[in-house]
Amino acid sequence: MKLRIGTRGSKLAMIQTKYIASLLNELGVETEIIIIKTTGDKDQNKKLADLGIGVFTKELDNKMLENEIDIAVHSLKDVPTLWSDELQITATPKRESPDDLILWNKNSNFNIEYDELIVGTSSIRRTAFLELSNPNLKVKLLRGNVATRIDKLRNNEYDGIIMAKAGLIRQGIDLSDFNYEKLEILPAPAQGVIGVASRKKDYEINEILEKINDKKTYLEAVAERWSLKEYGGGCQAPFGAFAFYDFDEGILTLKCDLVKEIHGKKISISKEGFVYCNVNDVELSKDLGKRVGLSFKESDIFEI
Structure with missing residues (x-):
């Protein structure tokens, strides 16, 4: 064939x-x-x-x-x-790293945590969570392939850029010219x-x-994607999700974060859940994702 x-x-x-x-x-x-x-x-x-x-x-x-x-x-x-x-x-x-990284030039003379800086990304999720966790970082649209984005950073068109770690690893990108650290936000569903x-x-x-x-990867990805599907935000929603299956305990856990605007103020809402299952229990993974995704809708009742 x-x-x-x-x-x-x-x-x-x-x-x-x-x-x-x-x-x-x-x-x-x-x-x-x-x-x-x-x-x-x-x-x-x-x-x-x-x-x-x-x-x-x-x-x-x-x-x-x-x-x-x-x-x-x-x-x-x-x-x-x-x-x-x-x-x-x-x-x-098998899944590669789900993490987001923020990169900046080693010769840059600033503090990434406190200084007001221009950071490049095209992701609504990353933008929304950065506004809450790192309000000193101002987002500017960044499109193009990995090499193009890194060239724009080298040329100081941005103070920093945000990239998926998986893409950098798969392409064997040399990061020796950059400082970088993991962003402490949940990844996009099925990132990596x-x-x-x-x-x-x-x-x-x-x-x-x-x-x-890879059954473990599939099980985790199903939970993450169904949580977003049940919430209904689509691929560009400010929604993060990460699932992990523990073979020893036979437990699949799922955590999701969402940025919402309530009474004119943006906040981050977290929901999580778990299910006992084996690695072949895709329907249970789907049900977990649906349950956690639905819990975001149920919380709307208390926001009126």
């Missing part, structure tokens, strides 16, 4: 796709990589929220539905939680996870993809 793999053409997307192809090749599956340009790639000047839902995925989805590709490789955090009835995320290899999408009806392909699936 030969699988046609659809992907964006960015360096990170290609690295992730070649990794998936290598896993499939090890199973004796021949692969062909097909590059597809997405809305998010074509327009680098607008905020992601202004481009609509699925800006990095919908063209790939359409190619799958039109049978021009067999599977698609995504950064799972970019995949909408409200999705096609004909498609599914079938495999998630590669999602392999396929058509639900392609049973033979799906059986192959299940062989490259």
